[in-house]
Amino acid sequence: MAQMILISGFDPEDLAVDVGYWFKGSTNRKGYLAGEKLNIGFTTRATLNRLLEAGDITPQEVHLFQQAAFLVRAVEYWIKKLSLKEALLKHAQFLDVQQRTECGVEDALYFVDRFQELLPFSGPEEQDKDKFLEYQLMDIPMPQDPTTFNVEEFWGSMSSIKCKVSGLSLFGRLSKIASLVLVLPHSNADAERVFSMVGLNKNKTRNSLVLDGHCHPS
Known part of the structure; x- marks a missing residue:
């Protein structure tokens, strides 16, 4: 893990983007981190609903647990797929x-x-x-905090x-x-972010934009 962080400036957020894409087909963090939509399993969700109805936990606790459960699954998937012995x-x-x-x-x-x-x-x-x-x-x-090197x-x-x-x-x-x-690439997260940014500007109602921000004459 230390070498991966060292090589590429690996950011755990990139992991969330990539694995979130795999789970839900979207790199939109707000989309796949919405607690009620997370894929955490039927049994787990039923248990949370039962505890919530009984008043043993709050809606906020449910939301936090769902996010945590998703990230745990994401890391488990990541560890299995990555070639850590490369x-x-x-x-x-x-x-x-x-x-x-x-x-x-x-x-x-x-x-x-x-x-x-x-x-x-x-x-x-x-x-x-x-x-x-x-x-x-x-x-x-070395700086007092070596992680800032x-x-x-x-x-x-x-x-x-x-x-x-x-x-x-x-x-x-x-x-x-x-x-x-x-500079060895380690993730497609940066490219996915570019696609997201482009999508905010060039959408189906603004699909004729040129580089200077104007539209092509029809």
């Missing part, structure tokens, strides 16, 4: 500065081998091991570090590998 997640650990001492240069080179068409490298070089060791030995200041900003700054002698990028290869890993 080698990509294991090797991506080198991006995390707090775990870098537990990694090796082979973790970074895994991506060179797997994504040959996306990285401008013909293969590993002798200096890769030395550069990775320098990265492991760097004194990297901006991994993308860090690797962006790594690419700008120059060798004092040659003037060349000191971690050029390593930072390019890191950049590749950080």
Whole structure:
């Protein structure tokens, strides 16, 4: 899980969007998180209704329970479907500065081998091991709350570090590998959001809009 969050800025809300789409065919949060419409099972719903009628629980408690039940089912589905043992997640650990001492240069080179068409490298070089060791030995200041550490900003700054002698990028290869890993797609939630935003503007009554906001002449 930590590697997934690290790689893509994974947001639990994205999980809710994707799994909500699977359950109800909609990425509209208000639509699939409406308590009375959630798919929580006939027996559970009957029990809630019985407790509500008896006055043992309030309508607000019913609503909260239904939301929680839905999210539990969503996470169970997600855990079963996602490839949490995927080698990509294991090797991506080198991006995390707090775990870098537990990694090796082979973790970074895994991506060179797997994504040959996306990285401008013909293969590993002798200096890769030395550069990775320098990265492991760097004194990297961490914020008081490590969860606020901006991994993308860090690797962006790594690419700008120059060798004092040659003037060349000191971690050029390593930072390019890191950049590749950080942009690997992990969810279709962003694309679904775009569709939703477009739908708010371009609907069946405004289906002739052009880029400047005007309509095509009929």
